[in-house]
Amino acid sequence: MAEKSNSVIEDIKAKYDKLFSAEKRAADYILANPGECIMMNISELAQKSGTSEATVVRMCKHVGYQGYYQMRLLMSHDLGKNRVSYDENEMLNSARRLFDFSAARIAALGETIDIEMLIKAARLLRMSRMVYVIAAGNTSPIAMDLGFRLERCGIPCSYSMIPEHFLNHISLGTSDDTIIAISRSGASKQVVQAMELARKNNMHSIVISGERKTQLTEYTDCVLQIVDKQKKIRVGIEPDSHLCEMAISDAILYVVRYFDAFMKSAQDNKKADNYSDDVELLLSEYKL
CATH class of the missing domain: 1.10.10.10 (Winged helix-like DNA-binding domain superfamily/Winged helix DNA-binding domain)
Structure with a gap:
């Protein structure tokens, strides 16, 4: 070797x-x-x-x-x-640099998320009777978008921005179903509760999170981890961005759509x- x-x-x-x-x-x-x-x-x-x-x-x-x-x-x-990266104290003072910064964040995901893991996630989704896509707070629109687009690929989905709704739906889940849980911290209370309920119903699970060792990722079938190496800018503020979650969603959808070719x-x-x-x-x- x-x-x-x-x-x-x-x-x-x-x-x-x-x-x-x-x-x-x-x-x-x-x-x-x-x-x-x-x-x-x-x-x-x-x-x-x-x-x-x-x-x-x-x-x-x-x-x-x-x-x-x-x-x-x-x-x-x-x-x-060798991809573009920026120091955390560097000002992104042009449109080109702002977009390069965003592109570098997405490109870094390729170092941590293997294609086999995406194929595994796609296989789980394609074999499921129902897919439950959940998130909490300002991550909820990501779950809604992913659920909607999975349905466009012919995969039955349940998704809601109201925790009481998705918890009630998951309580009816079976071992033929899959849950996709999205939480950057891996500790969102309602998402963790939903995952615990899914486990009791023996559902398959896919987690999109920035943390690998949390209560959310324990015993899950598939973890797609966000490692965001480009998250600070000069003013010392971490941009409240879900760009990486969206990129992972797009990657899942692409593999689902072209699964046979993969x-x-x-x-x-x-x-x-x-x-x-x-x-x-x-x-x-x-x-x-």
Whole structure:
């Protein structure tokens, strides 16, 4: 496995001269288009670089990784480190900087929320008889919006801004249902109460929260954690923004809508990663 101190790009450059010509074509494409490659599955990269899936896998193994899927995840993490960030004492004094600041907050989520977790959440939602989306206080509009858009995707939902309403609805839930609880602190009283009620009814659960170890996240099926590294500005005020919650909602909805394509991509990547075992790697040394 590649040394953790190196980036994927550095590893490819370090091992480049030892790669075979076909493998170099795949490596060249990655080096020239790293941002594009982290959005590609192995089939797409093979097509773009004029190689085969097996060649891509062999290249990844020669560079020092278990396969393309692992290398792509680590490369995504590497690129995330280089995104725009601002010091907390820096004034955002132009429209461009204000929007870059917001974009950096959303981009940072990619370092902490794995696509597998989003796929798991989407699978729970698609298999549910009813989905209950809950939040309290000024986070309630996020729950309302998510519930409405899930219904547009064909998933039955229950959502209300009144705690007495969503608690009453959840009391009728069953083990075929799922609850989505949204709370930045993970300690909103009405949300915690709703989660406790859902557990008694053996419901599945998805939590969107800024805290991983709270009463809300205990025993849940899926935690989508908000790590907001860009939350302070020069005047010392944390913007009362739910931009990250909205971004996670959008990501869930996207995976729900294109779930079959995500599953096929995951299966293709797994199949290709397992294709080249040690014998195949040994034989590849003698292939023209």
